[in-house]
Amino acid sequence: MTKPRPTGTTRIQREKRQAIFDAALDVFSENGLRGATLDQIAARAGLSKPNVIYYFEGKEAIYKELLESLLDIWIAPLIELSDSDEPIEELLAYVRRKLDMSRDMPRESRLFATEMIQAAPHIREVISGPLKTLMDEKAALIQGWMDAGRLAKSDPYHLIFSIWATTQHYADFDVQVRAVLAGQDPFDTAPDFVETLFRRMLTPLG
Amino acid sequence: MTKPRPTGTTRIQREKRQAIFDAALDVFSENGLRGATLDQIAARAGLSKPNVIYYFEGKEAIYKELLESLLDIWIAPLIELSDSDEPIEELLAYVRRKLDMSRDMPRESRLFATEMIQAAPHIREVISGPLKTLMDEKAALIQGWMDAGRLAKSDPYHLIFSIWATTQHYADFDVQVRAVLAGQDPFDTAPDFVETLFRRMLTPLG
DNA sequence: GCACTACTTGACCATTTGGTCAAGAAATTT
DNA sequence: AAATTTCTTGACCAAATGGTCAAGTAGTGC
Numbered sequence: 001m002t003k004p005r006p007t008g009t010t011r012i013q014r015e016k017r018q019a020i021f022d023a024a025l026d027v028f029s030e031n032g033l034r035g036a037t038l039d040q041i042a043a044r045a046g047l048s049k050p051n052v053i054y055y056f057e058g059k060e061a062i063y064k065e066l067l068e069s070l071l072d073i074w075i076a077p078l079i080e081l082s083d084s085d086e087p088i089e090e091l092l093a094y095v096r097r098k099l100d101m102s103r104d105m106p107r108e109s110r111l112f113a114t115e116m117i118q119a120a121p122h123i124r125e126v127i128s129g130p131l132k133t134l135m136d137e138k139a140a141l142i143q144g145w146m147d148a149g150r151l152a153k154s155d156p157y158h159l160i161f162s163i164w165a166t167t168q169h170y171a172d173f174d175v176q177v178r179a180v181l182a183g184q185d186p187f188d189t190a191p192d193f194v195e196t197l198f199r200r201m202l203t204p205l206g
Numbered sequence: 207m208t209k210p211r212p213t214g215t216t217r218i219q220r221e222k223r224q225a226i227f228d229a230a231l232d233v234f235s236e237n238g239l240r241g242a243t244l245d246q247i248a249a250r251a252g253l254s255k256p257n258v259i260y261y262f263e264g265k266e267a268i269y270k271e272l273l274e275s276l277l278d279i280w281i282a283p284l285i286e287l288s289d290s291d292e293p294i295e296e297l298l299a300y301v302r303r304k305l306d307m308s309r310d311m312p313r314e315s316r317l318f319a320t321e322m323i324q325a326a327p328h329i330r331e332v333i334s335g336p337l338k339t340l341m342d343e344k345a346a347l348i349q350g351w352m353d354a355g356r357l358a359k360s361d362p363y364h365l366i367f368s369i370w371a372t373t374q375h376y377a378d379f380d381v382q383v384r385a386v387l388a389g390q391d392p393f394d395t396a397p398d399f400v401e402t403l404f405r406r407m408l409t410p411l412g
Numbered sequence: 413g414c415a416c417t418a419c420t421t422g423a424c425c426a427t428t429t430g431g432t433c434a435a436g437a438a439a440t441t442t
Numbered sequence: 443a444a445a446t447t448t449c450t451t452g453a454c455c456a457a458a459t460g461g462t463c464a465a466g467t468a469g470t471g472c
Binding site: 228243245256 | 424428430439
């Protein structure tokens with residue numbers, strides 16, 4: 001028998017659970033699951049440690065629920081990628097959305113990055129299940145565009161990987177990027193660069 | 207007064223310290239500094255915990271010395287990037303070396319990635335000092351090629367970032383990449399893709 | 413106001429973990 | 443082989459940490 005937890009959705013429950021999620025996102029994205037402590041999360045949420053445990057089963061449960069609640073948001077841009085008369089613009093819009101997410105949701109990006117680097121023990125099934133299915137679907141869409149000559153030919157999977165890599169880099173390695181750029185805001189210049197990069201990659205030759 | 211540590215370089219000291227570094231690279235790259243334990247490191251090195259402390263000041267010291275000892279190796283490819291009659295081939299060779307490192311040294315890649323994601327508290331000075339200087343130098347080299355019309359114009363800093371991002375992605379997100387590719391070895395197909403990507407990006411238009 | 417439920421927390425506990433220490437086992441030197 | 447130094451570890455400790463619990467404090471419906 002697990003201890004009873006609040007299941008309803010009173011105002012107070014929504015607020016406190018949200019506060020815990022916010023705090024947990026801060027802490028987990030900075031230190032990973034193992035490096036984070038309940039005390040840190042509780043302090044940053046403005047709650048006592050037992051109070052946090054009142055709302056969640058424990059540290060691991062917070063982490064897992066947080067990851068799962070963010071997964072949908074995280075892959076939404078890829079889901080939105082759909083057939084279009086202008087495949088290049090469609091893909092560049094995807095690139096732009098991903099770059100916007102790196103700018104506006106860096107903690108989420110780092111959270112997923114850390115989870116992936118550590119072999120994704122908590123979302124492995126999602127990755128090799130629904131995410132793979134989604135990737136196959138979108139790769140087929142892109143392949144179709146390539147076959148129709150509307151897009152330069154290349155490997156659709158690696159294309160998506162390279163979009164992920166270049167855009168997420170600005171969130172995950174923010175410190176390094178900013179140190180090297182010495183004060184200049186990366187997001188002032190990155191959009192133009194990545195657009196150029198992928199436009200050249202996608203545009204069929206002459 | 208800090209406790210005396212072995213300073214000489216006897217055979218046994220070299221071997222044991224190396225064994226600890228190897229084990230630490232495993233453990234730190236999987237869990238980060240805070241997520242790793244001395245017991246894990248000791249066990250994987252085949253030593254007792256006090257024995258590990260005999261060779262290093264402590265957990266943090268192992269981490270820091272490991273990071274620093276790997277830094278040189280890690281940035282060596284960028285140092286090697288130098289002036290050439292064929293700038294595109296020179297840069298593509300750099301891309302290839304970085305991709306080879308992702309394939310052959312994934313633990314090192316993940317170690318640095320985790321450190322960066324966590325705001326690089328242990329190598330910040332290196333990043334904003336020597337690494338920035340190196341980047342400025344290489345960016346100027348690349349800018350020179352662009353000004354001479356031998357390379358398509360773009361932002362040299364972002365160009366290097368995108369090379370880092372795309373190549374390191376295959377090491378850091380190995381699990382995800384392999385899950386999506388369903389058994390196919392990423393490194394069979396990645397080299398061609400990244401070469402195409404950057405060749406198109408670098409080749410001046412008509 | 414009263415009864416009842418939802419919420420909150422100080423004090424506490426068991427385990428994990430970074431690190432110490434004294435004493436012994438191997439090497440090495442003389 | 444005796445003396446000396448280097449290496450090794452079982453037992454131990456203090457702090458950190460995930461989690462519990464009983465007792466109390468708000469809310470809420472009547």
